[in-house]
Amino acid sequence: MTMLDSFLNGLAVVLQPMNLLILTSAVFIGFIGGALPGISGVILVVILLPVTYGMDPTAAFMLLTAIYGSTVFSGLITAILYRAPGTPEAVMTSFDGYPMTQQGQAGKALGIGVLSSAIGGLVGTIALIVFTPLLASVALRFSSPEYFALAILGLTVVASLGGKLILGLIGAALGLFIATIGIDPLTGTSRYTFGNLNLAEGVGLIPVIVGLFAISEVMKRTLGGDAHQPLTKVKVKIFDSAIMRKIGVTLSRSSILGVVIGILPGIGASTAAMVSYSEAVRWSKHPEAFGKGAPEGIAAPEAANNAAAMGALVPLFALGIPGSGTTAIILGAFIMHGLQPGPTFMVTSSELIYAVFAGLFIVNFMILLFSKPFIALFTRLLNIPYSALGPIIIMCCIVGTYSVRNSMFDVWLMLGFGVLGFLLEKIRFPLVAIILGLVLGPIAESELRRSLAMSQGDLSIFLSRPISATLIYISCLLLVIAIAAPLIRKYKQRSKCRETFS
């Protein structure tokens, strides 16, 4: 049976009324969970896992994967409207999405987000269907040196963020420092935990993100007396040819980057969103426009995180290795259903897998179709006075953060980061650098140490492996360009000045 036949058979299974109903409800559950800060795909899948035990495996996994796909999408809604990223994957989206909302362009921002998500998701799904075995072998070529080089490539963008290089470096260092807290993954030594068990696992990503972004924003608006909503009516326009021309290149680059990063085991959609945002800044003709409402700043992370979410399923189906947190839970679910994901899974359970693929394919269209009415529901909240909406946002943040690890400590941490974020915003500190350091820093650190352990301390391991060598050379080149370009520009200006004077 060819791949197309299998896919069409899968599609026939998905289009059965009962399965369509399951898929639709999964998309809605995912929408709601993803939009609420702190409730991520992981939690939703865990909650619904027992429900699926009674279901036939095909329906069960269509449900779980559809929820997974739609949560990654809907995190953007609250990220754009309230700067409260619904999922960690959507944190980069708030950097340009929220400024657009403040400028009264929430509809446009949401439209870009929806379109980019759907396109990224579709590219990811198609890659999943067509290239799974091939991509899986690419994933296996990535080991510690390659991960290190990838993280370095992402981190070098701090130099391109424009203007405030020193603040950017401080921010990245701060992010790296926060990531250092906890038990050292390699030696088991406690670092900066002060004997507090709550810190042993490290500072979670969710408390930091929710605090720095959502809470600090509520504080800013409350203390600033900014109680008025800037807009009353939000009209989401998904297909806009002018915008599409503008973000076309970013969309293609980010979708491909997303798929490639998504297939790597251990790093997921959040990292993909970050790296592709970095690349969007780097390749833009107007890097200074980012962070102030650049459409590419929404398109890049949204296309990438949805593509990566699908990409993360590649090693799961082809090798039985989960590519991210949620896929790890789905792996557990397969085992509980008596299935055995592994190298032969694609052969032994091909009917199930192609039905899941077809389901995911349709989910991306459902996102396009259903997101408009769902977003309308959320935008109506914008008409509620902020004095009522602010506390609701804070409450959602508290509940969401608590639910991640059942930890009150995390809630206090989150509120603490809220205050920190508020203060840093006052001095216009680039928060994006902190997040870069926090997410990419620990990958760089532990993979560097693992690489050196692999090579018995020989640094040439990074240059003797083709993929890592290429990535390292590219990072060095881009770093030189980023630092040299402004100097050259300055020099040219100065010589021009001299010419006019003489």
Next chain:
Amino acid sequence: MSSKYKIAAMSSIGALAMMGAALVSAGENGANYPSDDIQFLVAAGAGGGTDNFARTVKPMLEEQLGTSITIINLPSASGALAHQRTANGEPDGHTLDFASSTLVTSLAAGQNPTGLDQLTPVARMQSDVMTLIVNPEKYEDFDDFMTYAKDNPGKVIIGGTHAASPDKMAFLSFRDASGLDINFIPYDEEGSVSANILGGNIDGMFGEISSTLSYIESGKMKPILVFAEERLENFPEIPTTVEHGWDLTDGNERGVFVHAGTPPKVVSQIEQALKAVYDSDDYQTYEEKVNLHYREGWMGSDEYRQKLEKNLELYSRLIENT
């Protein structure tokens, strides 16, 4: 409220609570256990082996005890928070701590402050088999592996999860017993270890057959040494540690713990209920589904305590020697 009053108020509340606890435990010789809902604290994140274990036992134990149970996952600090909360709670048997061998390995590594004197093991229900697993393209069998490791000291790299995990202890005890010069690299999750073995980047790992069965069946990985007294029925061709003269038989184990002050009658009541769960067809079907049926999982309270204490002693010594 000034701090002085606060202390007074808090200590009187504390005294009242203690009196209350004393009254309850005095009145409760296990006659009316359970008197309330039960809470499972799972010392691991949602979706993993220990979580699946707790969630499978939950409806079965609910039926046995005629009460309802809630599950709370406390994955922080390798589950140390779950142990701490169990040890600091009420000693009435209404809080059950579901833990894996990580409880003792992290205790040995100094990452878990709740000692075995603060918890009473109720029962062990799962005993997974530890194996040395390699990429068959690199090593044909255990002799091949031994020869290479002896000829190339310091070159062999074993991957594993975390710095104080059961597989790290398997590595340490294997290295200690065999005298080989081999290295360990901990990864953040098991998936990364598997990927590195499949990709040929590292030499092998210590892991359970249950979680790698699909790779073994497809020929991408191969177990070459089993940590057991006798060869496994399903894998008669793999040599054991004991055959090589090494007394290493520990794998990852999962069991249930309560507060150390829990009345013995209550402990034995829970133990009996868990035994009934263990013997049920439903539970055995689950064990078979997740490939945990290679050897007997059940171990009663006293026996389990002795085993844990012996393991702790061994692990502490191994860690000290490194």
